[in-house]
Amino acid sequence: MRFVNNESTKNLIKILCYGDSNTWGYNPKDSSRFDESKRWTGILKKIFSNAVIIENGLNGRSILNINTCSNPHCALLTLRDDIKEFIPLDVIIFFLGINDAASTENSLKEIAEGMRKLIDISTEMHIEKNFKAPEIIIISPPEIDKTSDEAIFMELEINKVSALTEIFRTIATEMDVYFLDISKTVKTSSIDPFHLDEDGHKELSLKLAAFLKKTIVK
Numbered sequence: 001m002r003f004v005n006n007e008s009t010k011n012l013i014k015i016l017c018y019g020d021s022n023t024w025g026y027n028p029k030d031s032s033r034f035d036e037s038k039r040w041t042g043i044l045k046k047i048f049s050n051a052v053i054i055e056n057g058l059n060g061r062s063i064l065n066i067n068t069c070s071n072p073h074c075a076l077l078t079l080r081d082d083i084k085e086f087i088p089l090d091v092i093i094f095f096l097g098i099n100d101a102a103s104t105e106n107s108l109k110e111i112a113e114g115m116r117k118l119i120d121i122s123t124e125m126h127i128e129k130n131f132k133a134p135e136i137i138i139i140s141p142p143e144i145d146k147t148s149d150e151a152i153f154m155e156l157e158i159n160k161v162s163a164l165t166e167i168f169r170t171i172a173t174e175m176d177v178y179f180l181d182i183s184k185t186v187k188t189s190s191i192d193p194f195h196l197d198e199d200g201h202k203e204l205s206l207k208l209a210a211f212l213k214k215t216i217v218k
Helices: 040-047 075-086 098-102 108-128 155-175 198-215
Strands: 013-019 051-057 091-095 135-139 178-180
Touching (some): 040 051, 040 198, 075 108, 108 135, 135 198, 155 178
């Protein structure tokens, strides 16, 4: 559903969930999309009646451009266009980095710099229009289930993804934004090491809801 800024929404807290296939709702069992009621973003909508939860998930989305040509899945290239219609936002949640880390094209240092730039862009877009900068939450990658057949052959990629947790924690501290560590509490599917199953979506939504209530949404 397309979001529209109007009188009915202007006094509500607006939370943008910006991520990859784990925000879109990719089902690792059959490559379908989880119903809204099963997606972490959809569950969040039920929990927060005083907020507008905006989903912006895209399969294959990365922070950096992991192709040599222009990449519509690169957040650094598309973030401005992706969020301009929603401004002003109260909260932006970034749940990204797995596709970058699973690629051999980018170093962890480059991924970290990309996340910093996303935060800067989000802030600048609000300041340019004389709005208060949004609160920003970086979500760590989940715990990676290593039992799948696929995971056996992806040890390097899995280790790289797992390393993002401490990198993102450091960025959050340095840039004075929020950080939600789900690396020990939310686990990926046993079928696919990089995607959440239904239980993972539910657990993430509950962890995030509790975090929001504690920090931002009083």
